[in-house]
Amino acid sequence: MKDQFNTALGNLIDKLIGWFNAIIESIPNLILAILVLIAAYFAAKYVSRLVGKIVDKRVEQDSIKSAISRVSAVVVVALGLFIALGVLNLGKALTSLLAGAGVVGLAIGLALQGTLANTFAGLILSFRKKIQIGNWVETTGYSGEVVDINLKDFTLREADNNMVIIPNKTILDNPLKNYSLTTRMRVFLECGVGYESDLEKVQQLTKETIANTFDQVEKPEDVEFYFTEFGGSSINYLCRFWIDAESMLEKLRAKTEAIIAIKKAYDQEGINIPFPIRTLQFDNNLNINSSDSKES
Template identity: 55%
Template sequence: MQEFDIQDSVKGIWDKLGGWLDSIIINLPNFFLAVIVFIIFIFIAKYVGKIFDRIFRNQIKQNSIRMMAIKVIKAIIIMVGFFVALGLLNLDKVLTSVLAGAGVVGLAIGLALQGTLNNTFSGVILSFLPEIQIGDWVETNGFAGSVTEINLRNIVIKQSDNNYVVIPNSKIVEEPFKNFSRTPRSRIFVNCGVGYSSDLEMVRDLTTKTIQDNFPQRGNEEVEFMYQGFGDSSINYVVRFWADVTKNRDILIAQHKAIIAIKKAYDANGVNIPFPIRTIDFKNSLNLDNKG
C-alpha cells in the first residue's frame, strides 16, 4: 500500500509539473510580448522625461522641483506599462491585488507623512506659480526679503539685514504674500506738513512740480497732492507719485530722494515745515493780600 501511495504521489507531482510546463509553453508568446511592452514603456518614459525636462527648464528654476516632477511623470508611465504587461499575461487577479495593495500603502504613507506631503505638494505648486519666482522681493508671514530658493520643503528668503528666513511651503500657499517684483513701477507715499501761515495753493503747486521734476510720470500716471487735516502745529498732507520699484529698498530710496527735493524747494521759497510746538500758559491764580 505504501509503495502505491508513493507512486501516486510521484505521479501527481509529475502531472502537476507537466501542467505547469504546458502553461508556460502556451503563455510563452504572451510573456515575451509583456516583456517587450514593458521595455517599450521604459523607453517611452525616458523620452517623455527628456521632453518635459526641456519644457520645465524655462518654467521651473529649482532643479530639485524639476527633477521630482520628471521622476513622477516617468514613474506614472512605467506603472502604466507594468499594468499593461500584467494584462497581457492574463493576471487580472494579480493586477487587482497590486492595485488594492498600492491603495492601502499609499493611504498609510499619506497619513504618516501628512505634513511633509503638504509642504512637498505646496512646493510643486509654488514652482509653477508665476506670482513668485527666484529673485523676487516678497513680504509674507511677517518677513520681507529676496527669494533665494524654492525646494520641496520650504522657501528661503534673504532679508535686508542679510539674514535668511526659512518658511514652510504650505505657509506660503495658505497665507497671503506681497510681491514687489511682479510690477516694475509702484506708487510712493510721502507725508509732510506746512505751517498754518502758508499759502496752501502755492505749497500744493510747488510740491507737485518738485515731484514731477524728480520723478517723471508715464502714461496715465500723475502726482497726487491732498491735504489730510489740521495737525497740532501744521496742516498735514500726503503726496503720491509713481516710481521704479521692484523691492522695498527702492521705496525707501524714492522717499529719501523726494524728501530732500521737497525740503530744498521749501527752503528756496520760504515755506515753513514746523516742528511740534507746545505752548505753556502761566496764569497767576494766587491772590496775595498784603493788607493788614
C-alpha cells in the same frame, strides 16, 4: 505504505509535469511581457526627457523640473508593469497589487499629509506666471526677493539680506502682494508745516520740488497734494506721486530722495517743519510744611 508512497510520488510527478507544461505554454507570453517591460523602460527615459524640455519652458526651478520628469517616468514604467502582468494572465496578482498600492498610498498620504501638501503647493507655485524667481513680494508679514521655489518651501531674501523660508502651503493659503507685476509704484509722503506757513506756497513748492527731482513726474500737476489735518504742532499734508519701480527698495530710495529734496527746498524758503513740543509747568508750589506733615 509502499502504495501510499507511490501514489504521492505519482501525484508530485503529475504536478511537476503540469507546471512544466504551463511554463512551456507561457514562454511566448513571458517573452512578450519582458519585451513590454523593456519597451516601457526606454519609453520612460524618452518621456522623461520630453517632459523635462516642456517643463523647462515654464519652470525655472531645477528641483521642480527633476521631480516632474521622474514622476512621468515612474508612471510610464508602472503602466508597462501592469500591461506585462496582463499579458501573463496574472489578473489576480494585478488586482492584489492595485489594492495593496491603494492601501499603502493611503497610509503614506496620512503619514505625510503636511509634506505632500507642501509638495503639491510647490508644483502649483512653479506654474504660476504671477510668481517668479526674482520678483519682489510681500506675504505673511515678510517682504523680499523670491530666490527659490522648490517642492518643500518658498524662500525670500529680505532687504537686510536675511533669508526667510516659508512652507509652500502657507503661500497658497495667504494673500501675496507682488510688486514686480507692474513697472510703476506710487510713493506716499506725509509731512507737516508750521501754522505760520503760507499753505498755497507750501503746496506749489512741494509739487515743483517733486517734479524737478524725478524724471517720471513730467509736471507739477502730476503730483497729488492734500492737506489732511490741523495737528498738535503743525498742519499736516499727504503727497502722492508715481515712479518707475518694480521693488520696494526702489520705492524707499525714491521716498528718501523726495524727503531730502523737500527739506532743502523748505530750508531755502524759510518754511518750518515743526516737531512736537512738550511744556512742563512748575508754578504749583508744594507746601511741605502742611499740618499733615507736621503731625507725622
